[in-house]
Amino acid sequence: MIRRRQLSAAQMLWLAVLLATSVAQLLGCSNGPANPQVSDKLTELGAQVSHDDDGRIAYVECYGVEDLAQVLAQIKQCNHIKTVSFNGAEVADDDLQQIAHLDGELTFLALTGTAVSDEGMAHVAAISSLERLSLGGTSISDEGIAALSKLERLRNLDLFSTKITDDSVAALSGMKQIAALQISGTNLTKEGVAKLQAALPDAVIAYSTAGSSDAESTGENATPDSNDQSSSDSGGSDESSSKSPAP
Numbered sequence: 001m002i003r004r005r006q007l008s009a010a011q012m013l014w015l016a017v018l019l020a021t022s023v024a025q026l027l028g029c030s031n032g033p034a035n036p037q038v039s040d041k042l043t044e045l046g047a048q049v050s051h052d053d054d055g056r057i058a059y060v061e062c063y064g065v066e067d068l069a070q071v072l073a074q075i076k077q078c079n080h081i082k083t084v085s086f087n088g089a090e091v092a093d094d095d096l097q098q099i100a101h102l103d104g105e106l107t108f109l110a111l112t113g114t115a116v117s118d119e120g121m122a123h124v125a126a127i128s129s130l131e132r133l134s135l136g137g138t139s140i141s142d143e144g145i146a147a148l149s150k151l152e153r154l155r156n157l158d159l160f161s162t163k164i165t166d167d168s169v170a171a172l173s174g175m176k177q178i179a180a181l182q183i184s185g186t187n188l189t190k191e192g193v194a195k196l197q198a199a200l201p202d203a204v205i206a207y208s209t210a211g212s213s214d215a216e217s218t219g220e221n222a223t224p225d226s227n228d229q230s231s232s233d234s235g236g237s238d239e240s241s242s243k244s245p246a247p
Contacts, residue, residue: 072098085110093120108132118144136160161185166192173199
């Protein structure tokens with residue numbers, strides 16, 4: 001006759017913790033502490049990585065990475081990344097599909113100086129948790145801005161030296177949550193900027209006409225240094241693409 005052993009509450013709790021830990025390890029960095037193998041692999045591939053207080057991968061920078069496909073494969077194993085920087089990396093529109101699973105976690109995406117286009121903005125717009133987006137030095141035009149207008153949490157948008165025109169004013173004006181907007185070096189006219197500032201009176205808007213070295217800022221919190229809000233962070237680990245107030 002087989003006797004069944006009754007487990008105490010403490011033993012059952014211990015088993016539950018052990019099971020949860022085992023599942024976390026199997027899932028890589030999906031839950032619990034980050035899988036060191038994923039972190040080590042990203043570093044090996046040339047990406048810069050940092051972790052949150054729970055040991056999960058929270059920040060990945062891809063500047064200088066040669067095998068971006070391998071990096072994206074590693075990123076796809078992680079569900080808690082808050083910041084991804086592709087600044088200066090050879091990322092294409094289709095690559096942005098590989099970070100769609102980060103919707104709900106990713107708050108800052110940096111694409112300064114990349115080859116992404118309007119086509120890729122549909123993938124970016126699917127990441128509803130984005131609060132900061134850097135697109136300086138890309139070929140984004142009015143079509144791309146129309147796609148991004150659905151990002152209701154976006155507060156800091158860098159469009160330095162993109163191809164947008166006054167046709168983007170309507171879409172940008174509808175983004176009432178915007179706190180900082182960089183539009184220097186674009187094809188927006190002063191008339192368009194004035195309409196934009198009227199629609200977003202609380203936003204800091206930095207702008208200068210294309211080809212001009214003199215930048216201006218509008219908004220209650222504008223500062224004389226706002227002309228430095230450019231896409232000069234095409235490399236390095238700085239998570240901010242401008243001096244605009246952080247969201």
